[in-house]
Amino acid sequence: MTPADFPSDRRRFLVGAAAVVASLEVGCSEQKQVVTPAAQSRQNVPLRVLLVGETDDENAISRGWQAVSEQELQIDVLPLDRADSSGIGDALLARSKKADVAIYPLLLVGEAARNDAVVEMTADEVKRIELEVGPLFPTARNGGARYGGTTYALPLGCALPAVVAQTKVDPLESWEDYDQLVETEWARSAAEPTAAGWAGMMFLWRCSGIKNWLFERKSLKPLVNTEPYVTSLELMLRTNERYAKKDQTPDQIWALVGEGELAGGIGFPARRSLAKSNAQVFSLPGVIELSRIVLDPFSPVVSLSASCRQTTASKRFIQWLCGGEGSRLVRGQVAGMTDLRGVASYSGASSPYDEWLAEQLQAPLTAPCPQLNGAPDYLVALDENVRRALNGEVTAQKAMDEVAEQWADLTSAMGRGKQMRAWRMAQGLRA
Numbered sequence: 001m002t003p004a005d006f007p008s009d010r011r012r013f014l015v016g017a018a019a020v021v022a023s024l025e026v027g028c029s030e031q032k033q034v035v036t037p038a039a040q041s042r043q044n045v046p047l048r049v050l051l052v053g054e055t056d057d058e059n060a061i062s063r064g065w066q067a068v069s070e071q072e073l074q075i076d077v078l079p080l081d082r083a084d085s086s087g088i089g090d091a092l093l094a095r096s097k098k099a100d101v102a103i104y105p106l107l108l109v110g111e112a113a114r115n116d117a118v119v120e121m122t123a124d125e126v127k128r129i130e131l132e133v134g135p136l137f138p139t140a141r142n143g144g145a146r147y148g149g150t151t152y153a154l155p156l157g158c159a160l161p162a163v164v165a166q167t168k169v170d171p172l173e174s175w176e177d178y179d180q181l182v183e184t185e186w187a188r189s190a191a192e193p194t195a196a197g198w199a200g201m202m203f204l205w206r207c208s209g210i211k212n213w214l215f216e217r218k219s220l221k222p223l224v225n226t227e228p229y230v231t232s233l234e235l236m237l238r239t240n241e242r243y244a245k246k247d248q249t250p251d252q253i254w255a256l257v258g259e260g261e262l263a264g265g266i267g268f269p270a271r272r273s274l275a276k277s278n279a280q281v282f283s284l285p286g287v288i289e290l291s292r293i294v295l296d297p298f299s300p301v302v303s304l305s306a307s308c309r310q311t312t313a314s315k316r317f318i319q320w321l322c323g324g325e326g327s328r329l330v331r332g333q334v335a336g337m338t339d340l341r342g343v344a345s346y347s348g349a350s351s352p353y354d355e356w357l358a359e360q361l362q363a364p365l366t367a368p369c370p371q372l373n374g375a376p377d378y379l380v381a382l383d384e385n386v387r388r389a390l391n392g393e394v395t396a397q398k399a400m401d402e403v404a405e406q407w408a409d410l411t412s413a414m415g416r417g418k419q420m421r422a423w424r425m426a427q428g429l430r431a
Helices: 010-022 037-041 055-066 088-098 106-114 123-133 138-144 175-183 199-206 227-242 250-258 311-323 327-333 352-360 375-390 396-414 416-426
Strands: 047-053 073-079 101-105 162-165 264-267 280-282 300-304
Touching: 047 055, 047 088, 047 311, 055 073, 055 311, 055 327, 073 088, 088 101, 088 106, 088 375, 101 106, 101 311, 106 300, 106 375, 106 416, 123 311, 162 250, 162 352, 175 227, 199 227, 199 375, 227 375, 227 396, 250 264, 280 352, 300 311, 311 327, 375 396, 396 416
Parallel strands: 047 073, 047 101
Antiparallel strands: 101 300, 162 264, 162 280
């Protein structure tokens, strides 16, 4: 058992959790009766969990929960394809009506909150959970747990890309330095995430230091076709021409470097259980000078569904998944979940990537993903056009002009005023 699990014996865990959740006033049910652990264990009604993610992850969550609770989980898996995520928001809203708890991507928090599909958490409730399982790292707290100044979800993972290599890499001050590293020291034996569903996100990670982020503040006019974004994509295209491997995902690159098939690249493990590797881990170019971190919009979060029928059990499950007994092992087996609390970096079970990530997540400032109405459509438009440029079909300028036009059309279709309010809330401001 690791320090990140905040271990206790089973009775202490159940009693403590029940006492905490029973005292909370916010929930999806008006029932205020205290449910004792003994009474709860006799319940035969399964806890309904909606998991927007991978089918293979269902068993890991069920096994972990069964180790600390006698209540059965009924997990409804909504498959997520980040390469074609259009429509996933509507599917979440529909399926959450039959769930007590929802585990879903960060980019859908705004849409779920605006449609009253999930329940707001009070500051007192968040504090009580932190007393039990530890405080969130600053990046996770500010970028993954806040929407419009309110907490609607708790983050379960914040994986970030790293420069991974066979040998030591000196700090890279710019992406031009990285381009030269690929060409000279690595002799082109490298790759970065450009597979479908990842190319657009990799572009945003490269752009994280740009001051004016994605949209004009007052008009929501897209800025992605302006000079700094176009220049960033042009350099990405140039470096991509050098790579020995193309169309890779972050975890594929992580494995290729760890197995010695590539000298280096940019990547991270899809699951923390796969994080141990022979690869060395370093920060992206210019990270010392960056004022903020861009979180993957598909990072998993957990919320209390507005349709839940078991308030006490649901809150206990959420608290457990965030850091209860045995939950670290579960998070290590589920795609996208990482350590976000406590002292996991000092555990002997932690990998160099775990330790590096814990350091990165101390940064207090984040740049929001497009948490707008229809957010997946914005990301699909970006990803498809970045990949067109990578494949040589269009220039960087033309690709970004297409993205800007498609984003503007999406904003008009959804309603500019509605989207401007959503963008303000994505930045932590109240509408």
